[in-house]
Every structure is written in structure tokens, then in C-alpha cells.
Amino acid sequence: MNLSLFVVDDDPDYADLLAYQLKKIDGTRITQFRSGEDAVAALDLDPDLIFLDVVMPGQGGLEALRRIKSKRPDIPVVMVSAQSVVSVALEAIKLGAFDYVTKGHDDSVKVISIAQRIAEQIELSREVESLRRRIPLAGFDGIVGESEPMITLFDTIRKTLRGDLTVAIVGASGTGKELVAEAIHRNSSRAGGPFVVVNCAAIPRELMESEFFGHEKGSFTGAHARKIGLFEQAHGGTIFLDEIGELDLGLQAKLLRVLQNQQLQRVGGNETIQVDVRVLCATNRDVSEMIVDGSFREDLYYRLFQFPVLLPHLSQRGQDVLLLAEHFRTQYLERHPEIEDRSFSPDARRRMLSYSWPGNVRELKNAVERALLISDGETIAETDLMLGDAMRLVRPDAAKERGPSSDANPARLVASAIDETDIVSMEELKALAVAHAYRVCDGNINKTAERLGVTRSTIYRLMKKHDLAASDDDDDAADN
């Protein structure tokens, strides 16, 4: 560690001796002074510790101590004296000296141990300082994570706040790209302005230009009134262009113009409109590949990817999986007080840590919420998470142990198990319904089919298709 020490003594031989001993500690830098005045004048050098002789010509040691303490009360000062005089020692301590050493007596051992103690204190306070810097970041705008890749991400997000560079947020589906975009906006100097989210994949191509830049009345069939586009709506704030890989080439050229000079024209208009908008974008497609095949403009790419922010895959975030699971569990229970509080069983935790999470954080969130809904045990079991083949069945004999409470309305169960913004295919819904009914019917296929109002062959087809494991007992039924 770097430790900067002052040795103040009018006797050069003694000062050299002290310096020689202190140099045994790694990384110490020692500056000698022959008088208290010189040392006080050099306090700007910011020493970590001062050894100060008591008896010196001119300003004596005690007076120097007084001045050092009035200028820099934070710097520890150790008084060094030829004789051990109790009254001087007491006076020094009263003036704020850190310790007192007697020359030729306890000095050689004591100075080293004092310097080491100070070094440790400094080390510790530096650690605390760096932790303190990390703590507010760990909670960065509801972005949960403490793993190394997330700390790196928080650092990167911080850097995006310094200016107005266009930021490209790159990461697999469900890694939190939109959350990061929001955090950048909310923590930037534009936080008071609007934050406009545009999902480029959700806008029909023929409407995209007018959505982005607006249109004038009568500019095309159906343009009954003037429309203010998303870029104008984001004026003074931030626009987040999600799924940027979906823009067609014509619009890419127009977007480039906005990025270059913050100017746009409404469709059917000839007025040039100046906007002040920061652009963030996201993609889970490899845009550089699109440049090669000619579907993405290289110049726009460089403009958009001025500052890339890469989101780590959930499987790279170690224990964050459990932090996130806990976060989603409490969040869901707060929103749904009617649901019984359950914690995760050790098996469930182990499973979450070992699972590969192809759908990243979104998959975890859905799994936790679904588990809370379907769990009947005292804790959330591994099977409640339904990971892997998501519709895997719970053992039918386990259903028997649960009793009548498991007979919930499957439609309600299915509906509430799904994230409000997620789209679930009809096939997945059917599979969920079958999985649930099968469990409620204790693994009896006939009963399952009857309760669902479908034929047995439909049940078998869905089970096969979604890899829903029927128990061995059902083989007989299947043969019938």
C-alpha cells in the first residue's frame, strides 16, 4: 500500500534512523523536515502520518502539533521525544496527538507498529469508500444485481450519464435492456423530459415513418389530422428505439439525418423541425451481420453504436439469480396480498442456480410468479418452478398429498401466471391447462379429458408435443 510519512526532526541522524526503520514497511514514502515550520508549510503534500520531534529550535514540536491539528485535524501525529516526560506526553495527547514515542527506548518497535496500524486503517477506509460507491449502484433504479458483470454494467451505465452519446444496449432477450434504457434516462440530465419507448418490431413498416416523424393533414389517405411523431414527442428527453434491427433502409436514412443534425420533416410536410432528443437503442440481433448482407446502413450503425452497453446473460450472474428471485417474489406478494407467502425451498434454490435460463431475467420472473401461484407446500418446491420443459408435470401422487386446495380454476391460474406484457401462444396456454388439470385429476387421463371437455387423444397429443411426462401408471391408459 502507498503510505506517505513525514519525519520531522532537527537531528538528521535520528531522522535517518527513523526513516530507515519505517522503510521496512512496503510502499512507504518518507519526507524529512528539519523544523516544524517546514512540515506545517508542506501539509498540502497530504501525508498519512507525521512523526514530530518535541524539542526543536524555533517553533517547538508542541506548537507545530497545534498548527498541524488546526489545519489538518485528520492527519495523525506521533510525538517523538528524547526523554519520556509525562507532562509533555499528556499535553501532546490533549492537543490531539495520536501517540507518543520515546527515543532510544520503545521507538524502533513502536514506530513500525504505529505506521502499520495507520496503513491498515487507511486500507480499510478505502475499502469502505469503494463499497459505499458500489452500494447505491447495486440498487441502481430497481436493477437488481451484485455480481461482477453487473457491477461492470453499473459502471458503464454511469459513464453513459456523462454526455449525450447514443447508447446501444445489446443483450439477449429478457436480460433487462428496457430497464437499463429507463435507468439511463431517469438518471441523466434529461430526467425531467419525456421518455418515449418505441418498439420498432411492433410498428407496421408502412406506418413507421409517420410514427417516427409525424405527418401533415392529408399527406396520405387516412391522414385526417396532423400527427406529431414520436421524435417530436420525445423533445427535451430521450427516445428508446427497441429492436432497431427492424428498421427498413429508407427509414434508416431518415433516422441518420435526425441523429446527425437533430432535424426532421413530417411526412407530407416541408417544414424542417429541430428536435433535441437523446437516442438510446436496443437489439438482440447481430446488426454487424446485417451490414454485411446490406440490410443495415454502416454509417447509421456507427452513429447508433457510439456507446455500446452489453448486458450479461443471466447464467453469468452467479448468485444474482437468487437475489432476483427474492426480488420478484416479494414484489409479486406485495402486489397480490391474497397470495400466501412462501419462501424457496433449498432444492428450488439449487435448481435456480444450476438452470441455464435461456429466457434470462424475464423467464426467472415468470417462473417465480407462477411458482407462487401453483405451490401448495409450505415452501416453493423445485417442481413448482417448472423449469426446463416448462410444462413438466408434478408427480400425480404428490397431488394427492395436497388435498382439495389444489383444485383451483385453471383459467384463472393460467391467466395470472403470465406476465401482463407477455404474449403466450394458444398452444402454450393449452399445455398449461392440460398440465394443471392432469395434476388436479391425480394423473387420471380420463378424468383430465372429461374435466377439460376434450378427447383423450387431444390430451395425449398435447402431452407428447409439449413433452409433458405422464407417470408410468398412465401407460396402461394410453394403450386402451
Ligand SMILES: Nc1ncnc2c1ncn2[C@@H]1O[C@H](COP(=O)(O)OP(=O)(O)OP(=O)(O)O)[C@@H](O)[C@H]1O
Ligand atoms: N436486473 C434486474 N433487476 C430487476 N428486474 C429485472 C432485471 N433485469 C430484468 N428485469 C425484469 O425482467 C423483465 C424483462 O426485462 P426487459 O423487458 O428490460 O428485458 P429486455 O432485454 O428488454 O427483453 P427483450 O429483448 O425480450 O425485449 C422485466 O420485467 C424487467 O423489469
Ligand SMILES: [Mg+2]
Ligand atoms: Mg425489451
